Amino acid sequence: MLNGLKKIGVMTSGGDAPGMNAAVRAVVRACSYYEITPCAIYSGYQGLIDGKIEEMGPRSVANILSQGGTVLKSARCMEFRTEEGRRKAYEQFMAAGLGALIVIGGDGSFTGARLFQKEFGIPVVGIPGTIDNDIFGTDFTIGYDTALNTVVDAVDKIRDTASSHDRLFFIEVMGRDAGFIALNSGIATGVEQILIPEINKPVEQLIDRIRQSGRAGKGSSMIMVAEGDKSGSNIYQLADKVQEQLPEYDIKVTVLGHIQRGGRPSCSDRVLASRLGVAAVKSLKDGISGVMVGVRKGEVALTPLEEAIKQHNEIDPLLLEVAEITSI
Numbered sequence: 396m397l398n399g400l401k402k403i404g405v406m407t408s409g410g411d412a413p414g415m416n417a418a419v420r421a422v423v424r425a426c427s428y429y430e431i432t433p434c435a436i437y438s439g440y441q442g443l444i445d446g447k448i449e450e451m452g453p454r455s456v457a458n459i460l461s462q463g464g465t466v467l468k469s470a471r472c473m474e475f476r477t478e479e480g481r482r483k484a485y486e487q488f489m490a491a492g493l494g495a496l497i498v499i500g501g502d503g504s505f506t507g508a509r510l511f512q513k514e515f516g517i518p519v520v521g522i523p524g525t526i527d528n529d530i531f532g533t534d535f536t537i538g539y540d541t542a543l544n545t546v547v548d549a550v551d552k553i554r555d556t557a558s559s560h561d562r563l564f565f566i567e568v569m570g571r572d573a574g575f576i577a578l579n580s581g582i583a584t585g586v587e588q589i590l591i592p593e594i595n596k597p598v599e600q601l602i603d604r605i606r607q608s609g610r611a612g613k614g615s616s617m618i619m620v621a622e623g624d625k626s627g628s629n630i631y632q633l634a635d636k637v638q639e640q641l642p643e644y645d646i647k648v649t650v651l652g653h654i655q656r657g658g659r660p661s662c663s664d665r666v667l668a669s670r671l672g673v674a675a676v677k678s679l680k681d682g683i684s685g686v687m688v689g690v691r692k693g694e695v696a697l698t699p700l701e702e703a704i705k706q707h708n709e710i711d712p713l714l715l716e717v718a719e720i721t722s723i
């Protein structure tokens with residue numbers, strides 16, 4: 396026990412992501428290593444408000460490293476968005492004797508954590524866990540690599556049937572606000588077009604490119620669409636618009652959905668989660684809070700939560716160029 400820090404609470408919050416368990420395990424084991432008592436807070440901020448808090452030890456996290464989902468459960472909690480909800484959470488936090496909080500989640504969870512620190516002086520540290528990879532201050536978020544592999548596996552299968560029937564497929568992947576999954580998995584699967592929220596591509600341009608692909612001798616085509624793309628009001632409407640202009644094409648739509656959030660974490664995600672879990676505990680132990688732990692250029696790096704929330708990772712234009720060049 397250092398700096399008078401006796402107990403750290405850890406929770407997972409927002410959309411779950413493969414590798415969250417590996418992060419929980421690392422936090423719990425690092426706490427035990429530094430003689431701090433780790434406490435599980437179940438179901439995110441909702442569990443904190445409801446006092447679902449339990450002491451853990453190194454054996455409580457046995458065999459969760461390789462499991463998808465989160466053993467701590469996750470939630471989207473409206474009540475924590477209110478001052479009253481956060482006060483209830485504070486009361487439970489103090490009643491459990493906690494001295495600091497580690498939140499594994501996305502930008503929304505970090506916004507809540509920052510408010511919690513600001514309003515009640517609770518030291519908080521964030522660990523980026525979301526498949527979307529849309530958190531500023533880290534090159535990779537926990538769950539992203541696994542989700543990419545899941546998408547690549549699924550899209551390869553779709554390519555088999557698309558090419559057997561000479562069909563045009565629209566495939567929707569997750570990414571409410573960000574196109575990282577779509578862009579990278581799209582390059583990896585050789586799709587013909589990639590639509591992402593960061594780039595506004597007019598439907599007419601998309602149709603021209605599909606026609607060009609046809610003229611170039613392509614029998615099948617796949618269009619990767621990030622959930623947050625605004626080319627149509629949704630992927631079905633977009634496919635309908637294209638079908639109107641290209642009646643000769645046999646068009647199908649596949650929405651990959653929550654399959655992308657499940658499954659055993661990849662090796663990269665397990666290592667990333669382990670590194671960040673340990674780094675989060677070390678940071679609190681050293682008296683540093685109000686930050687997110689991430690990895691930049693291969694090194695663990697701390698970013699003020701405020702920056703992690705407000706800023707956004709940019710799409711690499713060179714990747715867009717690679718997608719364009721390799722799909723002709």
Ligand SMILES: Nc1ncnc2c1ncn2[C@@H]1O[C@H](COP(=O)(O)OP(=O)(O)O)[C@@H](O)[C@H]1O
Binds near residue numbers: 409440472501507
């Ligand atoms: N502006 C906010 N103020 C307080 N709490 C918030 C805020 N935004 C999000 N949260 C809390 O964080 C939870 C997770 O946020 P959400 O955006 O759903 O997921 P993620 O953390 O993955 O981005 C929310 O359900 C809510 O409890």
Ligand SMILES: O=P(O)(O)OC[C@H]1O[C@](O)(COP(=O)(O)O)[C@@H](O)[C@@H]1O
Binds near residue numbers: 411502525526570572
């Ligand atoms: O299961 P839900 O709550 O519908 O969440 C779906 C969302 O999960 C995400 O994959 C991740 O979102 P968060 O990181 O904000 O939790 C989004 O791209 C997607 O819109």
Ligand SMILES: [Mg+2]
Binds near residue numbers: 409501502503
């Ligand atoms: Mg989010």
